[in-house]
Amino acid sequence: MATTNSSPIPNTYRQAAKHPQWQSAMETEFQALQNQNTWTLVPAPTNKPAPRQWFQKLTGFLQTHGFRFSHSDPSLLLHTHNNTHHYLLIYVDDILVTGDNSEAIQTLIRDMQTQFAMKQLGQIDFFLGIQVQHTKSGYFLTQIHHATKLLHDNGFADYKAAPTPFNPITKNSQNNIQPFADTCLYLRLAVSLQYLTITRPDIAYATNRICQHLQQPTCQDYQYLKSLLRYIKGTLSLGLPITKGKLILQTYTDADWAANPTDRKSVSVFCTFLGPNLISWTVKKQITVAKSSTEAEYRALSAATSKVIWIRRLVEELQLVQYSPTPIHCDNISAIAIAKNPIFHARTKHIEIDYQFISQHLTVGNIVI
Structure with a gap:
């Protein structure tokens, strides 16, 4: 995790080398890597880059302390013990730790510091280029x-x-x-x-x-x-609010039919809320040309269903189990009718796979349209 400062961020090594604070930061980082034996000078590896070695060393240590990998995100590790839950997100050497027991988190950090040269920066305020502002109602990204x-x-x-x-x-x-x-x-x-x-x-x-x-x-x-x-x-101050609320998933989907003037392919658009918070959004060009707006909407509905299933799996690992089907809001009556009524199946063989996929998750109760 990193913190902000008033000095400009250099674009090259030469620019960084002119500033004492950046020289100090580079020296500290280099010395930390040396102290924890991150590398030994050898001929260039052919199949194991250094970041992978570091990741394996760190995650191996965490697994010995009871953490396991998330089934939904390979960068996320989870730990559950005696009704306490802790989550650790890794991006190279930037680490974000959270959970419901602050004392256990501090113990984990101390254990990690015995094995790795680490800096504890306290409450998150800057992570991977995203500024996290603490507000009365929650956070603002x-x-x-x-x-x-x-x-x-x-x-x-x-x-x-x-x-x-x-x-x-x-x-x-x-x-x-x-x-x-x-x-x-x-x-x-x-x-x-x-x-x-x-x-x-x-x-x-x-x-x-x-x-x-x-x-x-x-x-x-x-x-x-x-x-x-x-x-x-003109909109530099805009961002993403994260506030408290009833953490129920719901998704909205749409399609821009024949949006591309060159090849006339449509664009799928969908987003997902967790309570009042927008947590996922996608804008993606469809891979085939849709012959009607209904077909374009149905393909967007299928893509949104895939994302919803993945999100449901992830939030369940975060102890936010969804006990009811996730609503997917679609504004195309024909697309909704195809999803709910198998009698339309014979007329829509060109989207048979999408139909079967959506129908399956409607049947098992993962989604409702």
Whole structure:
């Protein structure tokens, strides 16, 4: 886990080497790795990268202390003993620990510090580029640092803010076919926008549209990208609230039929709430062309069902068992009828696998539509 500071984050080693605080941080990190024998200088390995070795060493230690891997997330380890529950999330050497017994957590941390050079940074306030603000009602997750740096480093800090994430698609424009010269710039900005969607579901659809053209972006694609950056400029303070409430899952699904003007493939859109909190959202281009809006909606419904089943499995491991089917809200009457009424099956053989999948989970009571 890391904390914020007022000095700018360097982009290269040369920039970092000019600042005493970054020199100290690098020296401390290097010395910690040396002290815990993370590596020995040998010829380059062919099948075991260093991060894997570190992960195996850490998780092996945790397993000897009663932790087990989650069945839903390989980065999550769980420990249950005497009605106490502890969870440990690992991302390389950034670790997040939580649970319902603070004394047991402190004991675990002390045990880990006897084996690994670690810093305990207290209550979470910054993790993997996400700032965690503590509020009266819970938490507020924001990536304002990432967004500000994105705008500043690419010359958009002084641009005028835009009111919406993207403008309507412009047809019959020369910019639609003229290639954009700097594809590396386009790719770098698109990847940064993808990371920003972790706490900004409001830009997920626009970012998905931009990322459809990573290989051969046009000048018009770059104009859409700039429009999204201008929207971000005016909404830097937006983020994701996490508040208390009745922790019941529910999902909303939709589809944008024939949304892509080039190949006429549709886009699936769905999101899931845990109580009042938005915890998952997806915007994804469908892999085949849908012949009707009903087919597009049904494929989105199938994809949403897959995500719901995975989330139900995960929250059950977190002791948030769902005792009733998870509602999936769909606004297409025909798609709902197909899911509930097998008489439609003969007319919809081209989506038979989706039908069988949804029907199975309706039958066993995992979902309700």
